[in-house]
Amino acid sequence: MSHAAAAVDHQHHHEEHHHEEYSYTGVTNKKVMMWAFLASDCMFFGTLISTYIIYHGKSLTGPYPVEVLSIPVTTASSFVLLMSSLLMALSVAAVNRQDIFQFRLWIFLTSVFGAIFLGFQSYEFTEFVLKGVTVQQNLFGSTFYTMTGTHGLHVAIGVFWLFSWFVYSFFGNMKDKAVDIEVAGLYWHFVDIVWIVIFTVIYLVEFVGVKA
Amino acid sequence: MSAHEEHPSHVPVYIKLAAALGIVTAVEVAILMMPLPNAAMYVGMYSLAAVKFGFVVAIFMHLKYDNKLLTGIFFSGFTIALATMVAMVSLINYQPTKTSINVKDTKELAALSTGNAENGPAVFKAKGCSACHVVSSVEGAVGQVGPKLDGLSERAKTRVAGKDAMAYIRESIENPGAYVVEKYPAGLMPANLRQTMSDQEYNDLVAFLAKL
Numbered sequence: 001m002s003h004a005a006a007a008v009d010h011q012h013h014h015e016e017h018h019h020e021e022y023s024y025t026g027v028t029n030k031k032v033m034m035w036a037f038l039a040s041d042c043m044f045f046g047t048l049i050s051t052y053i054i055y056h057g058k059s060l061t062g063p064y065p066v067e068v069l070s071i072p073v074t075t076a077s078s079f080v081l082l083m084s085s086l087l088m089a090l091s092v093a094a095v096n097r098q099d100i101f102q103f104r105l106w107i108f109l110t111s112v113f114g115a116i117f118l119g120f121q122s123y124e125f126t127e128f129v130l131k132g133v134t135v136q137q138n139l140f141g142s143t144f145y146t147m148t149g150t151h152g153l154h155v156a157i158g159v160f161w162l163f164s165w166f167v168y169s170f171f172g173n174m175k176d177k178a179v180d181i182e183v184a185g186l187y188w189h190f191v192d193i194v195w196i197v198i199f200t201v202i203y204l205v206e207f208v209g210v211k212a
Numbered sequence: 213m214s215a216h217e218e219h220p221s222h223v224p225v226y227i228k229l230a231a232a233l234g235i236v237t238a239v240e241v242a243i244l245m246m247p248l249p250n251a252a253m254y255v256g257m258y259s260l261a262a263v264k265f266g267f268v269v270a271i272f273m274h275l276k277y278d279n280k281l282l283t284g285i286f287f288s289g290f291t292i293a294l295a296t297m298v299a300m301v302s303l304i305n306y307q308p309t310k311t312s313i314n315v316k317d318t319k320e321l322a323a324l325s326t327g328n329a330e331n332g333p334a335v336f337k338a339k340g341c342s343a344c345h346v347v348s349s350v351e352g353a354v355g356q357v358g359p360k361l362d363g364l365s366e367r368a369k370t371r372v373a374g375k376d377a378m379a380y381i382r383e384s385i386e387n388p389g390a391y392v393v394e395k396y397p398a399g400l401m402p403a404n405l406r407q408t409m410s411d412q413e414y415n416d417l418v419a420f421l422a423k424l
Contacts, residue, residue, distance in 0.1 A: 027279045035282045039289020046293030050300040075241050079234060086230035089272045093223050182274075189273045193265050200240065200261035207244050208253045 034183045038190045041154075045194050048150055049201060052143040059138035065206050068131050070124070077120035078199045081155075084113035085192040088162075088185045095181045100174055107166045107181075110188065114159040121152050144202070151198060154191045162188065222271070229271050236260050327412070332420020335413045339405060347424060358401060359393045364424040381421050385414075 025032075056065070087110040094102035125145070133141045161184050165177075243256045270276040275283045333350045336342065342353035346360040353361075368377035368384075372391055375383065383390050388401035406414060 025279060025281050027281055031278075031282065032285065035285045036289075039286050042286075042289045042293040043296065046297045047300075050297040053297075053301050054304045071241060071244065075237065078237055082233045082237065083230060085233075085268060085272050086226055089226040090223065093221060093226070097221075186273055189268055192272075193268050196261055196264045196268070199237075200257050204240055204244060204257050205254065208257075209250045 028179050030179055030183045031186070034186045038186065041190065041194075045147075045150070045197075048143075048147040049197065052147050052202060055139040055143050059140045061138050063128075063131050063133050063137075063140075065140050065144070065202075066210055068128055068133055069203055069206055070127075071203060071207060073120060073124060074199060074203045077117050077124075078195060080113050080120070081117045081192050081195050084110050084117070085189050087113060088188045091162075092178075092182050092185045095174060095178050098175065100169060103174065103181075104166060104169050107162055107169070111159045111163040111166065114155055114162065114188075118152060118155055118159065121148065121155075147202070148198065151191070151194055154194070158184075158188050158191050222277075225271060229267055233264055233267070236264055327415025327417065327419035329416065329419040329423050331413075331416040332418075335409065335417040336420065339408060339417075344401070349424075357396075359396055361421065361424050365422050368422070377422055378418065381418055385418070 087106050091103055091106035091110055094100075094106055128141075128144075133144070135141050135145045165181060165184060168174075168177075240257055240260050243253055243260075246253075248256070269286070275286065333347075336347065336350055337352065342350060342355060344355035344358040345353060346355065346362065347353040348362050364381070365377050368380040371380050371393075372383075380391070386406045388403055388405075389398055392398040409417065
């Protein structure tokens, strides 16, 4: 390597090695911002879930949730989303090691699993509409679609976000992107924990005391 | 930069956690198929969901290893969300009860009109109750066809949810088929007994029975 090339390389390296913005607490601003957003998103989903609970059993006409909700389908989609959280954690670990090959693999699979979850949801929504559950049909329809639809929108944004990082990794430098991936990961895991709550409160609890 | 800080790999922990999350989800669904009391199902499902939620936040989202500030930010929002949910769900169906605002309708006032328990045994005998019910304090009340009435005031409180002893006793005379004690045949007790008594006789009888 010539002197000039070495100098250029050194300068290049120096430029891309700029530092993250840290708050005075020592935590990167991006992480603080994401956690603050997730805290507010808790309240957002909290109101949607309580609205569902409040209007549960108050639909004047069917179809009622116990007639249309499917535990087998939702168990499968819940499992897919849980495993996507593992893949996301592996992506973050890989980018922290600067193992770009593994990062690409895991982040690609994370977004694929997210897309599969959305596939399950599309299937579920289609089934429901065919059985007569629409947003306008009854309180169950209105509250169910508002809540699970908002969650689905979060998943869709997450899939787009993560897939963008997969594409970026072929063209951009991932050296100082670990925090960005971690922040995207926080969002993704949050979408997973919201689903953990929805799966229990909306799906499982519906069938307590109902003979299978 | 955090990416360059060496820390032990969490990957084995992630994989174990993902396996545990999968198993817990399977257990949640299995709970539905077990012959458990409803209350146990609710406790089991909500606890397992909380455990899943906690582990994803602590491990996948790194709160266990991260600056405690982030835990504080997230759980502030989470606590507000949870408190709002509990408040909404528990208050939405709150209706001041009649007793809490101390208003009684005419029917309830009539029900309160006091009978004279001392005259009860006479009515009891006159209306033929002795033929089917045992009351130790009433001579000749030795019938075995219907339930023994000694200690009735205690049992009457707990027979039908939402009905106190008085209401239960009145219902059992006015409409004997509404609640039939286990192991006794339905339809044997005459349904028109109330009509054979004057209001005074009826109130005396009920007052007497409520003291057994």
